[in-house]
Amino acid sequence: MRAFSAPGKALLAGGYLVLDPKYESFVIALSARMHAVVTSVKNPGLKDETNIHIKSSQFNHNEWNYIASKVRGFAPKEIDGKSNPFIEYTIINVCNYFFDIEADDNDITIEIFSDEEYHSKENTKVMKNTYKSFRFHDKDIQDVPKTGLGSSAGLVTVLTTALSSIFCKNLDISQHQHQRLIHNLAQIAHCQAQGKIGSGFDVAAATYGSIVYRRFFPDIISDLPKISTDDLDKYHTALRAVVDNSDWKMTATPTNLPKGFKLIMGDVNTGSETVKLVQKVKSWYNENLPSSLNVYKSIDSNNMKIIKLCQDLHILEKTNPTYYNDLLEGLSKGKIQNFKELQEFQNAVSEIRKNFRLITEQSGADIEPAVQTELLDNCCKLKGVLTGVIPGAGGFDAIALVASQDTDIALETKDLKEFQNVTWMKLRQANCGLSEEDSDHYRDLKSEC
Numbered sequence: 001m002r003a004f005s006a007p008g009k010a011l012l013a014g015g016y017l018v019l020d021p022k023y024e025s026f027v028i029a030l031s032a033r034m035h036a037v038v039t040s041v042k043n044p045g046l047k048d049e050t051n052i053h054i055k056s057s058q059f060n061h062n063e064w065n066y067i068a069s070k071v072r073g074f075a076p077k078e079i080d081g082k083s084n085p086f087i088e089y090t091i092i093n094v095c096n097y098f099f100d101i102e103a104d105d106n107d108i109t110i111e112i113f114s115d116e117e118y119h120s121k122e123n124t125k126v127m128k129n130t131y132k133s134f135r136f137h138d139k140d141i142q143d144v145p146k147t148g149l150g151s152s153a154g155l156v157t158v159l160t161t162a163l164s165s166i167f168c169k170n171l172d173i174s175q176h177q178h179q180r181l182i183h184n185l186a187q188i189a190h191c192q193a194q195g196k197i198g199s200g201f202d203v204a205a206a207t208y209g210s211i212v213y214r215r216f217f218p219d220i221i222s223d224l225p226k227i228s229t230d231d232l233d234k235y236h237t238a239l240r241a242v243v244d245n246s247d248w249k250m251t252a253t254p255t256n257l258p259k260g261f262k263l264i265m266g267d268v269n270t271g272s273e274t275v276k277l278v279q280k281v282k283s284w285y286n287e288n289l290p291s292s293l294n295v296y297k298s299i300d301s302n303n304m305k306i307i308k309l310c311q312d313l314h315i316l317e318k319t320n321p322t323y324y325n326d327l328l329e330g331l332s333k334g335k336i337q338n339f340k341e342l343q344e345f346q347n348a349v350s351e352i353r354k355n356f357r358l359i360t361e362q363s364g365a366d367i368e369p370a371v372q373t374e375l376l377d378n379c380c381k382l383k384g385v386l387t388g389v390i391p392g393a394g395g396f397d398a399i400a401l402v403a404s405q406d407t408d409i410a411l412e413t414k415d416l417k418e419f420q421n422v423t424w425m426k427l428r429q430a431n432c433g434l435s436e437e438d439s440d441h442y443r444d445l446k447s448e449c
């Protein structure tokens, strides 16, 4: 029995630009995590087939029971005809990658758990033990509203890890080459399940944690052949080559918010359709060249300023702790104007937001709609708050603020009508990407009362 977990994400800087390998982005991994607990047994009754049971009991006892066999290219068959493409493409890719390894066990059960902040908490019951606490819903997974923290990327990443651990007994996810294996397999499965090749920052953050990210070239995945039972070797040979030997040309450099700063996220309970926003922005971009390129260049130079300022603040904390402590105190007390680093941070974010408001106006894609502008501006007036954005694709998703560690946002905004539609989420910046957990910590979950 082994257990793994992977974090959710907030794309603090780099929305839309991250789709182009030309630009870098700033991704914060979140304390909300997806978990997978895997067990396996030898079932002598099964000939040349593997049973894979995936349980997601938190969602109305959802489960998917698959049979996978080499002769069908490991295309999993769900015994009741149920479908979950994220699970299916994970099985296909992991099994095809390890196609020549005879695992000791052929009956595998993986239990999925997701931390509460991924989904709406309506109509839920808490089940907990000394170590973990999860919310149980009375609806199926696809009917529970999500908060946009990257549940599918987290799911595919932990599931890829859990299933790989059956074939690769010495899987050690603290090792770089194993992280790379998981990342590449999960990235492929996630794109195939979504039916599109996005930027992949969510899978990269689920694997590596908070990162400065430059995406892979999309053709690395789109060039993979279709799985065909006529030529089974074709897919796994190509998959192995892409996963192990191709140069993905992506970068995922570990980063973090500087010490004494924290991320705060506030859910506004509405949500946006990323695919539609991306389509509108792409059309606007292509129809407005070269001025749209100048807008992107301006956003990019401010994204880079934020990344550089975080690095500079890390250094300052070490080299000039007295000044750094004054700066943190200045942030807590609302004296931002006394510190050039804080001012530069604020200015960079306001330039990015200004550009996104321009794109909103010209493209019709609600990246920073007026109601969110008002909310962010009000947040920025709060003591301890440095700045705020709508992460990722923007729109009516959760907002993200950067603030001093001691900011008590719930207390500051309590009873203020301008914040009445915001639910402050129980989230922090994560301190790691993919990690191995103690499988005993998921046993004997009990209802609170």
Ligand SMILES: Nc1ncnc2c1ncn2[C@@H]1O[C@H](COP(=O)(O)OP(=O)(O)OP(=O)(O)O)[C@@H](O)[C@H]1O
Pocket: 056, 084, 085, 086, 112, 113, 114, 141, 142, 146, 147, 148, 149, 150, 151, 152, 153, 155, 274
């Ligand atoms: N705990 C889970 N158990 C089983 N399937 C899950 C679970 N969490 C997510 N999924 C799968 O992922 C799908 C949601 O993926 P989707 O990409 O739409 O959301 P997301 O990744 O949370 O959002 P976003 O990309 O906006 O951050 C669900 O419909 C389900 O198929």
Ligand SMILES: C[C@@](O)(CCOP(=O)(O)O)CC(=O)O
Pocket: 010, 011, 014, 015, 016, 017, 018, 019, 148, 198, 199, 200, 201, 274, 278, 391, 392, 393, 394, 397
């Ligand atoms: C618009 C985009 O750059 C970010 C989407 O981010 P999110 O799913 O809203 O967190 C799309 C992508 O990166 O795939």
